Amino acid sequence: MKTIKEISKLLQQTTHPEQWMTKLEDDHRAGVKKELQKWYRNYEKKQQLEQMLQEKIDFDASYKTFSGALVAGVDEAGRGPLAGPVVCAAVILPDEAPQLLGLNDSKKLSLLERDRLSTIIKEIAISYSVHIQSAERIDQLNIFAATRESMEIAVNNLNVKPNVVLVDAMKLQVDCETESIIKGDAQSLAIAAASILAKTTRDQLMDRLHEEFPMYNFKKNVGYGTEEHVNALHLYGPCKHHRKTFEPIKTILEGR
Structure with a gap:
């Protein structure tokens, strides 16, 4: 009879259910049952x-109008x-792209997982x-127009021209077919x-x-208007990286 440690090692090396695993269900040892349940989970x-x-691969493929068509995805942060x-x-x-197993909306993934997937x-x-x-x-154009311009530049900077561009909830003007997809990063x-x-890239x-500018604690809030960040704005004023047309920055500047 194999030890629990030996069984655990065998299970770790097993990728799909095998016949020998059914016998483990009759094993009376709690440790074996625990390892088996863990494997199935x-x-x-x-x-x-x-x-x-x-499903995500099939979604992208549904926009290909011919075999070999190239689909570009576009998003912002x-x-x-x-x-x-x-x-x-x-x-x-x-x-x-089997290497991208687990790829999802970036906001739903941990920092380590995002970094790992980014490299892949x-x-x-x-x-x-x-x-x-x-x-x-952003202050020159407004946030919507600046984001759209940035997305268009990103598409135009690709060294391979796509046949269709899928964009997360934005209409673009680029030299190919584009589709605006609501909640695109989930599909x-x-x-x-x-x-x-x-x-x-933005987090880095x-x-x-x-x-x-450590006084704003950008490492923690990544520029969002947390209470700590807003308090620092009132205390130190905005820096050159703050968006002067955004509130409360606009009001703070008007009062100085």
């Missing part, structure tokens, strides 16, 4: 993730904060592009990939801004 989770991945840039990304993925996306993408739109440009693999690249930028 992990297996079911993986099956769900594989189904989600395939940072439309709502009081400080820092808007970052937009465009990504063209290969038809199959850059390695396997047919093409990707990231554009950083400054706070100054499209390419948009979810763009969401990851935009989010990880905000970490750098934190080193330059």
Whole structure:
């Protein structure tokens, strides 16, 4: 009879249910039952993730008008904060991307998982592009127009031209067919990939801004208007990376 440790090791090396596992269900040892239940939980989770991945791949493929058509996904990070840039990304993925198991809306993933997936996306993408739109440009245009411009630049900077562009809830003017997808990062693999690249790039930028302006604690709030951040604005005033047309920054500047 194998020890619980030996059984645990065998289960860790097993990717799909096998005949020998049915005998474990009759094993009276609590440790064996625990290991078996753990394996089935992990297996079911993986099956769900594989189904989600395939659904996203199929969603993107549904927009291909011919075999071999290239679909780009576009998304942004940072439309709502009081400080820092808007970052937009465009990504063209290969038809199959099993390495991206678990890829979802960037806001639903941990920092470590976003960083891991970001590295993989850059390695396997047919093409990707990231554009950083400054706070100054946001003030010049307004946040909606600045985000749209940044997305269009990201698409135009791809070194491979896509046949269709899927955008998360935005209409773009680029030299190919475009589709605005509501909650696109939850449906499209390419948009979810763009969401990851935009989010990880912006978080890294905000970490750098934190080193330059630690009083606002950008490392924690990434530019959003938390109570701590707003209090710092009243105490120190805004810096060059704050959006001067956003409230309460606009009012604070008018009162100085």
